[in-house]
Amino acid sequence: MSISYSPCFQPLKVFPRSNRIRSSGAFTLNRRNVVACMKKSHEDTSLEAKVDFLLDHVKWDDKGLAVAIAQNVDTGAVLMQGFANREALSTTISSRKATFYSRSRSSLWTKGETSNNFINVFDVFLDCDRDSIIYLGKPDGPTCHTGSETCYYTPVDELLKNPERGG
Numbered sequence: 001m002s003i004s005y006s007p008c009f010q011p012l013k014v015f016p017r018s019n020r021i022r023s024s025g026a027f028t029l030n031r032r033n034v035v036a037c038m039k040k041s042h043e044d045t046s047l048e049a050k051v052d053f054l055l056d057h058v059k060w061d062d063k064g065l066a067v068a069i070a071q072n073v074d075t076g077a078v079l080m081q082g083f084a085n086r087e088a089l090s091t092t093i094s095s096r097k098a099t100f101y102s103r104s105r106s107s108l109w110t111k112g113e114t115s116n117n118f119i120n121v122f123d124v125f126l127d128c129d130r131d132s133i134i135y136l137g138k139p140d141g142p143t144c145h146t147g148s149e150t151c152y153y154t155p156v157d158e159l160l161k162n163p164e165r166g167g
Contacts, residue, residue, distance in 0.1 A: 066084055098119035
């Protein structure tokens with residue numbers, strides 16, 4: 001059996017608590033980029049193993065959450081913002097439906113599960129610090145519960161001029 005080397009989610013800055021991390025065949029030193037991933041077998045290179053590796057390197061907050069933003073792939077409009085935990089991000093990657101973690105209900109929810117206005121995810125991006133997420137996708141219908149295409153339709157200047165509309 002031959003062992004080949006290929007980059008995984010590069011360049012990935014890692015700030016582990018210990019000096020060395022080993023995950024899914026990858027290794028890195030403290031405050032260094034991931035240098036290589038060893039392919040040991042087909043099982044080790046499965047999507048699940050790669051997703052687990054990715055999830056281990058997201059900077060989750062003290063509650064295990066990161067900001068997750070849904071953005072329209074066609075228009076670039078920010079559709080909505082929520083939070084994701086490991087399971088929500090993993091579910092989004094596998095189902096290709098924008099999935100979030102509800103802080104008020106302490107449970108996962110997929111956008112569109114009650115309205116059928118799903119956000120079909122084409123790609124997922126992490127920011128440079130690996131502490132926020134963008135779900136780049138196409139909505140099946142209005143994103144906002146008000147029926148608007150996006151949850152971001154109220155300009156602050158309008159609210160400052162007409163505070164009674166802030167309701």
